[in-house]
Amino acid sequence: MNESPETISVATRLRNNFLTGLIICAPIAITIWLTWSFIRWADSWVKPYIPDRYNPESYLQFAVPGFGLLIAVITITAVGFLGKNLIGRSIVTFGEQIFHRMPLVRTLYKSLKQIFESVLKDQSSSFKKVGLVEFPSPGMWVLVFIATDATGEIAARLNEDGQEMVAVFLPPTPVPTAGFLMFVPRHKLKLLDMTPEEGAKLLISGGLIVPNYKLPQPEPAPIPPAET
Numbered sequence: 001m002n003e004s005p006e007t008i009s010v011a012t013r014l015r016n017n018f019l020t021g022l023i024i025c026a027p028i029a030i031t032i033w034l035t036w037s038f039i040r041w042a043d044s045w046v047k048p049y050i051p052d053r054y055n056p057e058s059y060l061q062f063a064v065p066g067f068g069l070l071i072a073v074i075t076i077t078a079v080g081f082l083g084k085n086l087i088g089r090s091i092v093t094f095g096e097q098i099f100h101r102m103p104l105v106r107t108l109y110k111s112l113k114q115i116f117e118s119v120l121k122d123q124s125s126s127f128k129k130v131g132l133v134e135f136p137s138p139g140m141w142v143l144v145f146i147a148t149d150a151t152g153e154i155a156a157r158l159n160e161d162g163q164e165m166v167a168v169f170l171p172p173t174p175v176p177t178a179g180f181l182m183f184v185p186r187h188k189l190k191l192l193d194m195t196p197e198e199g200a201k202l203l204i205s206g207g208l209i210v211p212n213y214k215l216p217q218p219e220p221a222p223i224p225p226a227e228t
Contacts, residue, residue, distance in 0.1 A: 043068035130199040132190040144168040
């Protein structure tokens with residue numbers, strides 16, 4: 001006799017439907033909330049500096065979300081365009097000279113400028129590669145983002161033993177906004193094929209979202225020539 005299929009209770013069906021709905025709705029709701037929060041944050045910074053005659057909210061009876069963000073994007077793009085010509089570079093140089101004469105501000109400005117230049121310039125390879133490093137003890141591996149090769153005094157001190165050192169960033173889970181800067185020998189670093197975006201998803205999900213990976217196929221052995 002065929003076994004009768006197991007009956008699913010109403011409570012179990014309701015729970016399964018709730019979990020399915022949660023999987024569908026939660027990412028959408030969180031994405032909308034984060035996007036809306038970012039737009040409101042940008043508007044709160046930019047709108048107070050927009051003259052009333054250029055602000056559409058002065059003529060309308062309702063707020064225009066995203067207008068401040070749009071003005072910020074246009075302003076930053078215009079500054080970048082002007083900074084490429086002779087007059088713009090002269091203005092930027094004059095402004096930098098003012099910052100460099102301020103005792104505390106110049107240190108902060110130089111540090112921030114170096115960080116943005118290193119991360120955002122096209123030819124930079126910083127944080128574009130992901131790897132594995134043994135930490136905190138042998139046999140235990142952590143995911144790291146490759147920053148750059150060790151340079152300056154750090155490279156001179158650490159390379160005394162003939163090892164090339166690499167600067168890596170070790171972020172925590174599930175919020176990879178803070179972490180540790182470590183210098184590791186290049187031969188102890190295992191590079192991965194995953195992208196930084198895939199590595200960030202792996203960290204944020206606590207290892208639940210693993211990027212797809214196909215093992216490289218071995219090349220076929222060459223066919224020996226036929227004997228004549």
